[in-house]
Amino acid sequence: MKKKPVNSMEVAKKAGVSQSTVSRVFTPGSSVSPKTRKRVLEAARELGYRPNALARGLIMNKTNIIGLAMRDIQNPFYPEILEKFTKALRDNGYHVLFVHTENDEINQDEISEFLEYNVEGVIVTDATLSPNIIASLSSNGIPVILFNRRMDGLPCHSVSCDNYTAGKKIGEYLYELGYRRMAYIRGRKNTSTNDDRERGFCEALMGRGAELCIEDGEFTYEGGYNAALRLLGKRERPEVIFGANDITALGVMDAARAIGLSIPDDVAVIGFDDITMASWPSYGLTTWRQPVDEMIEWTLAKLFVEIDGGDGKPSSILFPGILVERGSVKKRS
Amino acid sequence: MKKKPVNSMEVAKKAGVSQSTVSRVFTPGSSVSPKTRKRVLEAARELGYRPNALARGLIMNKTNIIGLAMRDIQNPFYPEILEKFTKALRDNGYHVLFVHTENDEINQDEISEFLEYNVEGVIVTDATLSPNIIASLSSNGIPVILFNRRMDGLPCHSVSCDNYTAGKKIGEYLYELGYRRMAYIRGRKNTSTNDDRERGFCEALMGRGAELCIEDGEFTYEGGYNAALRLLGKRERPEVIFGANDITALGVMDAARAIGLSIPDDVAVIGFDDITMASWPSYGLTTWRQPVDEMIEWTLAKLFVEIDGGDGKPSSILFPGILVERGSVKKRS
DNA sequence: CTGAAAGCGCTTACAG
DNA sequence: CTGAAAGCGCTTACAG
Numbered sequence: 001m002k003k004k005p006v007n008s009m010e011v012a013k014k015a016g017v018s019q020s021t022v023s024r025v026f027t028p029g030s031s032v033s034p035k036t037r038k039r040v041l042e043a044a045r046e047l048g049y050r051p052n053a054l055a056r057g058l059i060m061n062k063t064n065i066i067g068l069a070m071r072d073i074q075n076p077f078y079p080e081i082l083e084k085f086t087k088a089l090r091d092n093g094y095h096v097l098f099v100h101t102e103n104d105e106i107n108q109d110e111i112s113e114f115l116e117y118n119v120e121g122v123i124v125t126d127a128t129l130s131p132n133i134i135a136s137l138s139s140n141g142i143p144v145i146l147f148n149r150r151m152d153g154l155p156c157h158s159v160s161c162d163n164y165t166a167g168k169k170i171g172e173y174l175y176e177l178g179y180r181r182m183a184y185i186r187g188r189k190n191t192s193t194n195d196d197r198e199r200g201f202c203e204a205l206m207g208r209g210a211e212l213c214i215e216d217g218e219f220t221y222e223g224g225y226n227a228a229l230r231l232l233g234k235r236e237r238p239e240v241i242f243g244a245n246d247i248t249a250l251g252v253m254d255a256a257r258a259i260g261l262s263i264p265d266d267v268a269v270i271g272f273d274d275i276t277m278a279s280w281p282s283y284g285l286t287t288w289r290q291p292v293d294e295m296i297e298w299t300l301a302k303l304f305v306e307i308d309g310g311d312g313k314p315s316s317i318l319f320p321g322i323l324v325e326r327g328s329v330k331k332r333s
Numbered sequence: 334m335k336k337k338p339v340n341s342m343e344v345a346k347k348a349g350v351s352q353s354t355v356s357r358v359f360t361p362g363s364s365v366s367p368k369t370r371k372r373v374l375e376a377a378r379e380l381g382y383r384p385n386a387l388a389r390g391l392i393m394n395k396t397n398i399i400g401l402a403m404r405d406i407q408n409p410f411y412p413e414i415l416e417k418f419t420k421a422l423r424d425n426g427y428h429v430l431f432v433h434t435e436n437d438e439i440n441q442d443e444i445s446e447f448l449e450y451n452v453e454g455v456i457v458t459d460a461t462l463s464p465n466i467i468a469s470l471s472s473n474g475i476p477v478i479l480f481n482r483r484m485d486g487l488p489c490h491s492v493s494c495d496n497y498t499a500g501k502k503i504g505e506y507l508y509e510l511g512y513r514r515m516a517y518i519r520g521r522k523n524t525s526t527n528d529d530r531e532r533g534f535c536e537a538l539m540g541r542g543a544e545l546c547i548e549d550g551e552f553t554y555e556g557g558y559n560a561a562l563r564l565l566g567k568r569e570r571p572e573v574i575f576g577a578n579d580i581t582a583l584g585v586m587d588a589a590r591a592i593g594l595s596i597p598d599d600v601a602v603i604g605f606d607d608i609t610m611a612s613w614p615s616y617g618l619t620t621w622r623q624p625v626d627e628m629i630e631w632t633l634a635k636l637f638v639e640i641d642g643g644d645g646k647p648s649s650i651l652f653p654g655i656l657v658e659r660g661s662v663k664k665r666s
Numbered sequence: 667c668t669g670a671a672a673g674c675g676c677t678t679a680c681a682g
Numbered sequence: 683c684t685g686a687a688a689g690c691g692c693t694t695a696c697a698g
Contacts, residue, residue: 003474004394005448007691018669023693030694033667048469053449054387054396055691059674061337063387068431073416074609079406086433095446098401098431100419113428115338116386136381141336221613254614276407280554281587282615340675351685356677363678366683388675392690 006047015043026051057118066303067114067122069099069106075219075247076275077290081125081147084296092304094120101127104188108133115140121303123147128191129156143306145299148290150192155314157306159298161290162318163196170197170242170270170288171204173323178332179240179268181211185227185252187219187244194219194244197272201242213238217248224251232256232267239268240329246271246278249285253328268329284327291319339380348376359384390451399636400447400455402432402439408552408580409608410623414458414480417629425637427453434460437521441466448473454636456480461524462489476639478632481623483525488647490639492631494623495651496529503530503575503603503621504537506656511665512573512601514544518560518585520552520577527552527577530605534575546571550581557584565592565600572601573662579604579611582618586661601662617660624652 008022015022017036024030025040032040043049057063066089072078086096097119099110106127114122115137122137125147129137131154137144138155146158174182184201187194198214205212215231217223224243228251231238241256243249249271256267263269271278274289298317306312341355348355350369357363358373365373376382390396399422405411419429430452432443439460447455448470455470458480462470464487470477471488479491507515517534520527531547538545548563550556557576561584564571574589576582582604589600596602604611607622631650639645 003472004690005451005473009691019692020669020671020694021667023691024668027693031667036667048472050445050448052391052451052691054391054451055674056693057674058385058387058391058676058691059693061674065430073412074409076407076409076412079409079412082431083406083433086431087435090432095450096431098415098419098429099423100416102420112383115383117428118338118385118387139336139381140338221609225614250613258614276554280583281558281591337674342675352675353677353685353687354683356675357684360677364683369683385675388690389677390690391675391692392677394690 006049011044011049015040063118064094065097065119066094067097067119069101069124071101071127077273120307147299157302158316159295161321163193164200166288167197167200168204171201174240181239183213183231183238183241185215185217185243185248219245221247221251224248225255228252228255241269243271246273246275263328264330270329274324286326286329287324288321289324290321294319339382344377344382348373396451397427398430398452399427400430400452402434402457404434404460410606453640490635491649492628494654497533499621500530500533501537504534507573514572516546516564516571516574518548518550518576518581552578554580554584557581558588561585561588574602576604579606579608596661597663603662607657619659619662620657621654622657623654627652
């Protein structure tokens with residue numbers, strides 16, 4: 001059913017000029033006389049002409065496409081990220097080739113797509129790339145930016161919240177509030193977001209005489225819910241549970257309530273991310289806010305510099321973020 | 334910083350064959366001797382060659398790109414849709430050019446992107462297109478499928494839940510349970526999802542001696558929350574509130590609780606969509622489940638038929654969906 | 667300011 | 683089975 005769209009030659013004929021001239025009219029910065037321009041635009045409008053981005057991309061070696069790979073779209077943290085990236089990229093004249101990654105590590109097929117379509121850069125939000133895949137991208141001169149994942153020693157950029165320090169501060173915060181029996185519900189292991197938060201949290205507690213119990217939660221609501229059930233069913237249940245992200249913490253809150261516990265009196269809960277739902281009255285979750293806007297801004301700035309021929313030196317940045325106190329944690333009396 | 338990727342000519346030289354042969358090796362169904370194929374693949378692997386999808390798209394007039402336009406990514410209903418579409422499209426060899434629409438009606442710029450990149454089809458989830466934009470797509474032979482929006486008399490396909498009948502059944506269900514003072518919280522007006530649900534609901538109640546009060550809610554949590562506050566502050570508050578979608582209904586539940594009302598005893602709540610959160614223990618929202626998988630399946634089947642040269646006759650389908658009873662509504666005693 | 671021509675990286679008849 | 687050549691729709695030196 002696909003008809004051929006009109007091309008610049010047809011417009012040229014109609015306007016009585018050469019095809020080169022038509023091309024110039026649609027190339028910002030080219031010199032065309034106002035009269036000719038008008039005639040060409042007129043003809044183009046009548047014919048419904050639009051420059052073919054593929055042909056343009058081919059000859060200019062510039063596609064204006066950015067590859068965006070995202071894994072956990074169901075976690076409300078990410079749709080917001082996707083929306084903001086898409087909007088900002090469009091404002092800068094770029095388009096988004098969207099890939100949903102199934103696993104923690106983005107695979108070869110998913111990357112091939114980016115390579116074949118000659119994307120100008122790749123943003124990966126919550127997945128990692130194996131060193132040789134990053135190499136294959138960067139050997140093609142395609143900048144890669146890891147958003148919300150940290151990978152040291154690889155030829156790509158990364159931006160995330162300073163999860164280690166945040167985890168530590170959360171530990172200290174809870175300790176100072178009087179909590180001594182704590183639990184942490186992990187996200188997926190081997191993700192820097194989880195590991196850094198976990199490490200920071202553990203270190204804050206070490207040698208202070210606080211108990212710490214750890215369960216697996218997979219960064220999901222169900223994971224948080226089930227882990228909380230296990231934790232809260234113990235003889236000595238934790239006084240506070242730190243969920244590796246907000247969606248986990250929401251699961252914890254619901255589990256606690258389901259077995260008749262009240263928050264924060266029977267058990268306090270703290271999360272990480274500050275997704276919209278954390279502030280919903282049903283939850284009022286105390287959490288650590290990731291500075292999403294700054295992180296996105298940095299990502300794009302870096303991306304555009306690299307596309308423009310930046311030095312390609314891998315850089316990595318951590319944004320602090322901030323504790324947001326709501327009702328799910330209170331000072332122990 | 335962008336280096337040129339290796340092209341088929343370089344591979345040809347290395348393998349000692351013509352460029353045509355290299356091309357054939359990468360074109361499924363072309364005849365190449367096993368020996369030659371092996372030599373070419375070897376050379377390609379060593380050089381890290383990948384066929385350039387843009388050049389291929391240009392010559393074959395087939396890009397393998399589908400344009401996907403989505404508006405309300407923040408509504409948890411849609412990330413799931415996005416994930417499923419992306420996955421299914423990839424399984425069929427297509428890639429997704431993602432556009433986030435800012436307004437209810439998708440605008441010219443957003444469509445230009447699709448046109449310029451020669452997408453083979455367009456899926457629009459929760460936005461509408463003006464007739465002349467649809468015309469410009471279909472005159473280029475690009476099939477358009479509206480997902481979760483109904484538009485009659487336009488040259489495009491549409492699939493959605495039978496919102497009118499569902500709204501009606503919800504009205505009857507509530508009536509039969511003994512509810513007489515009801516409220517409906519609207520989604521954005523002039524969206525078929527809202528209008529059909531509203532119309533069905535109203536008609537079910539008409540002439541039965543039930544009261545119906547309507548408030549605006551914009552399909553958002555905040556909208557639902559605030560509308561509920563208005564409704565529940567009245568002298569005669571409604572016995573049940575129907576939120577135009579689940580996220581609205583969740584806002585209603587939180588608002589009701591915030592002012593000390595219990596659900597469903599003081600006020601019952603019903604939603605629409607059956608998003609994951611509707612089944613969370615904190616909510617247990619009774620709602621109407623949209624048959625998302627079937628809707629997606631139909632969309633893709635139709636899309637592929639059209640791409641293959643279908644008749645282009647606009648078709649429209651409604652799936653019934655089903656009532657899912659949870660705890661937020663109960664029989665009135 | 668404008669046109670003729672080369673070339674981006676491919677696919678595909680057409681010969682052989 | 684394989685190669686030479688044309689062509690997809692553009693941009694951009696190069697002349698004029």
